[in-house]
Amino acid sequence: MNNSERRRKKIIAGNWKMNKTPAQATLYIGSLLPKIENIDGADIILCVPFTDIHAAAAAVSGTPIKIGAQNVHYAEAGAYTGEISAAMLRECGVEYVVVGHSERRGYFGETDVTVNLRARAALKGGLKVILCVGEDIDERESGITDELVTMQLYTALLGVTKDELERVIIAYEPIWAIGTGKTATSEQAECECALIRDLLTKKYGEAGQKTAILYGGSMNASNAAELLSKENIDGGLIGGASLKEDDFAAIIKAAGTI
Numbered sequence: 001m002n003n004s005e006r007r008r009k010k011i012i013a014g015n016w017k018m019n020k021t022p023a024q025a026t027l028y029i030g031s032l033l034p035k036i037e038n039i040d041g042a043d044i045i046l047c048v049p050f051t052d053i054h055a056a057a058a059a060v061s062g063t064p065i066k067i068g069a070q071n072v073h074y075a076e077a078g079a080y081t082g083e084i085s086a087a088m089l090r091e092c093g094v095e096y097v098v099v100g101h102s103e104r105r106g107y108f109g110e111t112d113v114t115v116n117l118r119a120r121a122a123l124k125g126g127l128k129v130i131l132c133v134g135e136d137i138d139e140r141e142s143g144i145t146d147e148l149v150t151m152q153l154y155t156a157l158l159g160v161t162k163d164e165l166e167r168v169i170i171a172y173e174p175i176w177a178i179g180t181g182k183t184a185t186s187e188q189a190e191c192e193c194a195l196i197r198d199l200l201t202k203k204y205g206e207a208g209q210k211t212a213i214l215y216g217g218s219m220n221a222s223n224a225a226e227l228l229s230k231e232n233i234d235g236g237l238i239g240g241a242s243l244k245e246d247d248f249a250a251i252i253k254a255a256g257t258i
């Protein structure tokens with residue numbers, strides 16, 4: 001397979017985190033749509049708070065934008081106060097779900113084991129998973145980034161089949177770059193994304209070449225084109241810069257022209 005055959009369609013995913021009410025979600029989508037008309041070089045996903053799903057799914061209906069959630073529980077149903085199942089998300093029009101975001105790991109006690117359980121439950125429930133991995137600044141400075149990313153990736157993918165991998169997107173998100181305005185250089189980002197590609201190919205063979213790998217961590221309108229030009233960076237998971245329609249539209253445009 002040569003490079004052009006291998007080339008994967010770009011994916012631009014916004015991660016709103018805990019921002020926007022349903023009314024604000026509707027307004028945002030109404031204002032984003034005309035700004036991205038005629039761009040078909042990138043798939044667009046908006047990962048919105050649970051409470052925005054209904055409004056956001058209605059606002060994107062009939063458009064190419066897909067809706068994602070920001071977490072999912074691993075049980076099908078039961079006594080898990082405050083949690084949401086894959087079936088609940090599906091029925092509300094959700095197609096994607098972020099699993100293992102560093103804010104879930106750091107603030108809410110998610111471990112590699114629960115990330116694996118959630119990813120498998122999401123896949124079993126018919127969702128597509130955006131699986132996040134990435135090191136913090138101490139891990140990077142100690143020189144263990146590759147080992148850490150390897151462990152996070154392989155633990156999260158335990159029990160995930162080659163067929164299921166078709167519904168998995170990996171997001172490499174160095175924690176020190178998230179929300180800090182400090183972006184990894186395109187070389188640093190490509191280096192980890194290439195490692196992830198290698199690890200996927202070792203585990204799944206040729207199927208690993210098709211998996212989309214996103215970069216996340218202060219991606220914005222000015223650095224997107226450079227990051228997205230790298231061989232193994234197939235898109236972005238974008239927090240801060242996805243909150244403003246103009247900024248997000250600029251990133252989508254950059255992706256659509258690469």
Ligand code: PGA
Pocket residue numbers: 015173177178179180181216217218219237238239240241
């Ligand atoms: P950021 O967030 O773009 O604000 O750095 C990225 C993310 O956490 O997904």
